[in-house]
Amino acid sequence: MSNPQTVLAGPRLDRLPFTRRHRSVLSLLAGGGFFDGFDIYIAGSVLAAMVATHFSSISGNAAFISSTFFGLLLGTLIAALVGDRVGRKFTVHYSLLVYGLATVLCALAPTFQWLIFLRFIAGLGLGAVIVTGYGLWVEFAPKKTRGFWTSMLSFLINLSQPAAALAALLAIPAWGWRSMFWIAGIPPLIVWALQVKYLPESPRWLESKGRLDEAERVLAEFERHVPGLSPVMQPAAAITAPVVRTKVSLWAPGVRRITVLSILVSIFTMATWYTFTAWVPTFFIQQGMSQVKTFAFSFVIMLGAIPGNALAAWLSDRFGRRYTLVVLSVVLGVVALLYGFSSSPAAIMTFGFLFVTGANLLIAIVLAGYIPEMFPTSIRMAGSSFANAFGRAATIVSPYLIAYLFKTGGQSAVFWTSFAMYLIMAGAILVLGRETKSKSLEDIEREELAEA
Template sequence: MSAAIGVDAGARLDRLPFCAFHRRIILLIGTGMFLDACDIYMAPGVLSALIKSGWSDLATNATFLSATFIGMLIGTISSGLIGDRLGRRFSYQFNLLIFGGASVAAAFAPNMAVLIGLRFLMGIGMGAEIVIGYSTLSEFMPRAVRGRTVAILSALTNTAVVATGFGGLWIIPTFGWQYMFGIVGVAALLVWVMRKNMPESPRWLESRGRASEADALLRAIEAEAAKKGALPPVEPGTAAVIDTGRFSELFGPDLIRSTILGTIVGIVGSISLYGFLSWVPTFLVKQGLSLNSSLASTALMGLGAPLGGLLAAMLADRTGRIKTLVTLTLLQGVLGVLYVYTQTQLELVAVGFGLTLCAYALVALGFGLYIPELFPTRLRLRGVSVANSIGRLAGAGIQFVIVALFTNFGVTAVAAFLVGALLVQAIALVVLGRETQSRALEDIEVMPASTAPAEVGRRLHA
């Protein structure tokens, strides 16, 4: 491997003021991720409707969710390989086409077997979108606003929880669950057309030795940013490395901490979002609530999703990454305990709202921002895809664990499972984490992994 000469993509991007170019990138990435999230978060309402109508049962719903996660696992792995090899832009467009087309087809599924098969295809596209979106945005944004903009992207993405919650409350009883898939699929294909002119990441181009392409793109970005005034000088920083990266490096001494921590965050995130929150509407229906009451409660809880992203945006560049992540993890654990003791629908909605708020703030700060920061550009998508794919694999198996726990021991056992997982995550963040706030991505690449525990200890007690 060798250092890049004369391009300095990271330093040139980091010095830029936030401008129309950055807003455009957030919009292009955000619209795709919003629709991707709609495809994911429509599942609770759709599945509860399928049970109520007799189309499905708990075991078949678990198969539906597992097919989703297996598809997402494949999409996650393939997007990491393709995105690091062929570029962020190519991989991004390919996955959007897959899940958009499969969603349209799902609206016409004649039975659960076909719907599950199409959901598997949707999962491939959905898994890829999440990996590429956050990582690509991190590579474009100046370091001074990287945390805020990634959290804003998460907030925009997770308005899908509200959109599918309240949209499903009207669409599913009025028109049927099929329209949920059809609307999202058509919109995704329209965004695919809009994103055809999205630029490639200059950092990725530089890491592949394509200096002239990176420089031409950087000049165009700088010209647009300069409309707001003279640009500050380029600060000297760590030179980018020209190297394709080897997958085995993720398990070597420099990156093994990041890989383990990312994997834990991926698994716990799957337990939190898909092993608990996604099952809440079904739990409520099985406990005797009407479909409309269940959907309404879920929609109100879902308001916590975009607000969690906004909370993350306020905290991202002000408090340390580790301190904030540990605090939110422990707070979610406390709320998980309180959930067991809720007795009225109002209490359930209030605690569920808090759980959703914490869960999605952790998605924004943990998976969206922190984990991509831990991996070098040449391996970023593969590192994130390993963490996410293992999380997805766990998510597929967890569905059957949740059914067994709920059937035999009730919602208390499910909540205890969540709380235990959150405690593991908090410990892992303290032991394995390293602080990345306000650092250039290129500087983070060369931070010694061995300094992590001591540094985190200082940050937590600061």
């Protein structure tokens, strides 16, 4: 065992295979993220049901979505402030508790105005859970398979998409839209209790804060699952030793390019994706489909999340992140257009399924791995959350833009806009992006700071 005064958390984690302790951390983060995603993805079905029962309207739905994402925006900014200062573990804990409790209260909301307020409170928690979970998991995953395991976390989290669609199909016709909030709110409180007891803090973060004894204890939990492990000595680890800490900011030379890219990618990824998930069921209702048929179509389409995230786990380590994302963005823009011009049930489900597959592939690579792994450890939560906050801000504005486009130009206008966003994103990644495949987080940081 290496001396606690030379912890070298990065090299010691990167040399490990995937252990039982890794599996435990993955399960705990996936549990919280799954119900976070489930809570967000119920919006489309709940909104469609509220319109059908006259509890809400198109304009009311826009207010519901915007209040949710305004809470998500503030929650993400709180994560940016807290995650790097107080710790990743604490941020995951408080956010999970807040959104679980608030979502349960949404089921009891007496009026639409109360529902909007409670949805905002839930958003404060929802905004921090996934972004912090991805950032924490990036710091545990071994470098050679980091793309696979970060995508695997996204895969498990985004199983919430078909799960939410299936729950809506079964629960809303039988028990009404309020039942979805009960289903979304109670399980996270159970996961929260398990995380409090079993989720460790990132040893990379602990080491960066000088809390070496704590970092050593967490590393020992992982290393004891690998018998015969040789110590990592300082000379042997020199090329991946912790970067000498200087004052690093999001706008420092070498880092600002990553900050700008992350902001652009977050805006376009979130605006296009949440446009689809939140509004498609309402589009179906407005076209005269029944609730049961709408939710059945949505369920089939959302099954695309499964192959999408599975493909991400395979592609990101095999072909790398940068060019995979460029090609994928262009393809998604085309599929979005094809979906927008579809009219037959077969075409709607086919192109909708393909869009969900590609969008989940994009989200898995970008949000789960590419953005957090590019930022230095000392500002990883700040960088990831700051970029994510811009994406959340876009989702606050986009419902009103989408409502306007839909009323004036139909859903084809909505998806032409999505097409343009995907092309801009492809260009930004091509010009500003860097490849991170098979590199340690410390090496990525060193390359960036060397540009200063």
